[in-house]
Amino acid sequence: MAAGTRSVFFHIDLDAFFASAEELDDPSLAGKPVVVGAAPGHRGVVSTCSYAARRYGIHSAMPISEAYRLCPEAVFLPVRMARYAELSSRVMAVFQDYTPDVVRVSIDEASMDMSGTERLWGSPSAAAASIRDRVQDEIGLSISIGVAANRYVAKVASGTMKPAGLVVVPEGEEAAFMAALRLKDLWGVGAKTRARLTELGIDSMERLLALSPECVSSIFGNAGGDFIYRAARGIDPGIYGGESKSRSISSETTFETDVVDREYVEGVLLGMAEELVSRLYAEGACSRCAVLKLRYDDFETLSARETRPAPFAGSSGVYEAARGLLERKWNGRPLRLVGLGLAGLDEGGSGQAELFEERGDREARVERAGIAAARKGLGKLTRARLVPRPPSD
DNA sequence: TCTGGGGTCCTAGGACCC
DNA sequence: TCTGGGGTCCTAGGACCC
Numbered sequence A: 001m002a003a004g005t006r007s008v009f010f011h012i013d014l015d016a017f018f019a020s021a022e023e024l025d026d027p028s029l030a031g032k033p034v035v036v037g038a039a040p041g042h043r044g045v046v047s048t049c050s051y052a053a054r055r056y057g058i059h060s061a062m063p064i065s066e067a068y069r070l071c072p073e074a075v076f077l078p079v080r081m082a083r084y085a086e087l088s089s090r091v092m093a094v095f096q097d098y099t100p101d102v103v104r105v106s107i108d109e110a111s112m113d114m115s116g117t118e119r120l121w122g123s124p125s126a127a128a129a130s131i132r133d134r135v136q137d138e139i140g141l142s143i144s145i146g147v148a149a150n151r152y153v154a155k156v157a158s159g160t161m162k163p164a165g166l167v168v169v170p171e172g173e174e175a176a177f178m179a180a181l182r183l184k185d186l187w188g189v190g191a192k193t194r195a196r197l198t199e200l201g202i203d204s205m206e207r208l209l210a211l212s213p214e215c216v217s218s219i220f221g222n223a224g225g226d227f228i229y230r231a232a233r234g235i236d237p238g239i240y241g242g243e244s245k246s247r248s249i250s251s252e253t254t255f256e257t258d259v260v261d262r263e264y265v266e267g268v269l270l271g272m273a274e275e276l277v278s279r280l281y282a283e284g285a286c287s288r289c290a291v292l293k294l295r296y297d298d299f300e301t302l303s304a305r306e307t308r309p310a311p312f313a314g315s316s317g318v319y320e321a322a323r324g325l326l327e328r329k330w331n332g333r334p335l336r337l338v339g340l341g342l343a344g345l346d347e348g349g350s351g352q353a354e355l356f357e358e359r360g361d362r363e364a365r366v367e368r369a370g371i372a373a374a375r376k377g378l379g380k381l382t383r384a385r386l387v388p389r390p391p392s393d
Numbered sequence B, C: 001t002c003t004g005g006g007g008t009c010c011t012a013g014g015a016c017c018c
Helices: A018-025 A064-070 A081-096 A124-139 A150-156 A175-179 A191-199 A205-207 A215-234 A262-283 A315-329 A352-357 A362-375
Strands: A009-014 A034-037 A046-049 A075-077 A100-106 A109-113 A143-148 A167-168 A248-259 A290-294 A301-307 A335-343
Touching: A009 A081, A009 A150, A018 A034, A018 A046, A018 A081, A018 A362, A034 A064, A046 A064, A064 A075, A064 A290, A081 A100, A081 A109, A081 A124, A100 A175, A109 A150, A124 A143, A124 A167, A143 A150, A150 A175, A191 A215, A205 A215, A248 A262, A248 A290, A262 A315, A262 A335, A290 A315, A301 A315, A315 A335, A335 A362
Parallel strands: A034 A075, A143 A167
Antiparallel strands: A009 A109, A009 A143, A034 A046, A100 A109, A248 A335, A290 A301, A290 A335
């Protein structure tokens, strides 16, 4: 950015993305209450719902059973992530036409540095309107855009006028813009933090803004306090600062009914170990830390991890670690969920070479061949252990 | 009617070393 | 005698977000 150029950031959010994607692919759904997520009668939550569904009180993360109770006549659809990813890529490609600096924040959000683009695209509001119209006309999806001098305020602004909103916060008015919001609009301040603030009698932005930085930090610690203090004043606390390279991967599943059969759980973990190592391979990354996650029938959730001196050389190492952690951590109570993850990706390792090639062991080579075959669509080499069998309890 | 799955970052305590 | 202080690694849990 040239010296003297004003900073201009756009934050773009796709409106009710998964539900909108379903309406795009099936126009007969338009205007109906559409709920994308788990199927009614099963364990799970609402992933996204249409604005028509929101009028019944349905919202993201709500148990699907409650959504069904609120609106049994809604259209309940499963998540089709591959389709949404494809649409997302097309939308992001439109953004790329306006600036090379597009940070893809999630499947339905992007942060763009539009500084210095006025000669190309006109005023920020003209450029934003152009992007909004193009995404609507070329792809058929609705977006909301926030414009501000930093990424944080742009992000918050994008959420204040959904759907199809376009909110411009003029430079210099960031603090005033934030001060006029409700506490719950502060991105990064969730239910627990709000409850803590309420306990202390801080129930409005005005009261929060009256606190000194030392006072906020004494409540929430250095990092948390600093974040809240800056965010409330419209100073970017650095939400998209770090590298976007993934630092962990994981897979977890909630059982349809609680499970006490150890062999069944181990079979699930073996499948997860293979899936994780295959993803690791695809990323060219490595890890030497396995993390097991358990959730009991009463929702108590715990985790255990094991860090090895050297990166895992294949899925059998990951599986053995998982089995050891299960042995150590599981007290035999009915399990609702089991999950497996790999953390510390690439820390102190040389990536894929270390994962597969330098080890030279036969198993790793067999596995690599299997993954390569699967990626070519030749089918997955599946161990006998993974052939579905019902829980024995 | 309960409460998904995929991530990120931070904290706090213990071990161990200098 | 009465116990420094910093640094790193590891672990478990928690808060938050989409």
